[in-house]
Amino acid sequence: MENMNIIDSVDPEILNAVDKRAREIAQGATVNGKLAALLALGSIPIALGAIAKDVYGQTTADVNNVLQFALLLEFLESDFYTRGVASTGMIPTAVLTVFTTIRDHENAHVTAIQSLLTSRGQTPRTKPVFDYTAKGNLAGFNFGAAQYSTFLAVAQAFEDTGVRAFKGQAGALINDKPILNAALAIHSVEARHASMIRRIRGGKGWISGNSRGDLPAFTQGVYDGEDNVLQGGINISTLTGASENGGTTAASEAFDEPLTMAQVTAIVTPFLP
């Protein structure tokens, strides 16, 4: 009876997909070991959930987790730019519009992600008190009027991290199209920010190899793996015309690389309380 109630409450589309998958499994399709064990135990509610995950790859909990993770990153950025713009005399007047624009975007991203979480019945995480000295890696940094260069360096690290972080979570959102769209719409805006800040700093808008340039060593994780030139088994640096089109450097620049949630967490941890 309990099982029936659970099944009644499941979206028919999911049931159809699960039913199809169950028939495939019955016909010998490969399943992971845990699901096989649950099916053998005859635990219908648990197996139903497990098959649903097997069919769709990700669960609602995974999506919520991604949103909370994204919210932390957006909190970090919005707080960082809010403080930067508020610091009298730090940001040169010529580029102040750039930074107020970015600040406004990050604030709006925070609000949007909070709303998504609330609409999903989740309680959005609260904003931490960030440590912008990064546990002493940026000793003395407090958005002082003479600290613009440090501010810019940190901004680049945050934006390049943001791009990689959102990219790394796209797969986890593949079955939730509205959330996937929102994440992608933010992802490409972060890339626009990253390009602009890199260019303000006198660099290219894109990432060459795994170079952090003149950023402090503790930020190297932001760039590790960006030198990858193998895309889906295709070596970009040896494609037809590659040698006349920037070679290995361009091959790394032409594709941005993802970071896992754990890698991103390691990068931002020095800034957390």
Added chain:
Amino acid sequence: MSDKPKMIIPDSGMLMTPRSRRDILKLMAMGGSVVLLPSMLTACSDDDDVITPVGPGTGTALTIDFANGDTAILQFAYALEQLEADFYTKVLAASNAGTTNLTAADKAIMTDIKYHEVLHREYLKVALGTTFGFTITTTYGNLNFNDRTAVLATAKALEDTGVQAYNGAAQYIKDTNNLLAAGKIVSVEARHASAIADLISPNTAAFAPKVFDDVARPATIAGIAQGFIVQKLGFANAPATFVPGPNGVV
């Protein structure tokens, strides 16, 4: 100069095969000569699609069939990357000829962008293989490749279109590997879009004009891209539904 390549066309029928048309264009680019035998002279004067530029959408059908799954998305991307690569190749050719008013900074940025777009194109070419590959013919109307303002405006349109296209097509991708590949490219297109917009309007909000980038329907993108492509773009078995992005239906 007797070592220049030469091609002899015995009759007008040969002009109708793609192979010999391509060879004619290749020969002309190499400074070679095409010898038309007397019987050809009349026929050639009628064959205006070899000689004169043709308008957008006036060519053969180029239909992307969504029944092919993720392959259709890659084909859609391939058409856009071919267009972008061709555009920047022409921009740089004009720049290298010394006839443009591009600045050194413009040229440095668009050189890198050309590299990236060529590599995106070649990557998709290999990924799609001969069965699903195709070659588009570009057309730019009366775009003046020597004019900085016109070149940057077109570059901006193409980059913004690229960003919106990948963002909008992503929802139809079924394989997470393909979704990741699209994600790896779209952020580079967004970096380009930012740089180009800032060349046009330095240090304004132009580099990132919206809180959320648009998530555009493939049909919207095809409509924009069609303006630069001779083949008649079309979709078969296009998905009936489109989930809009944060900015609504685009």
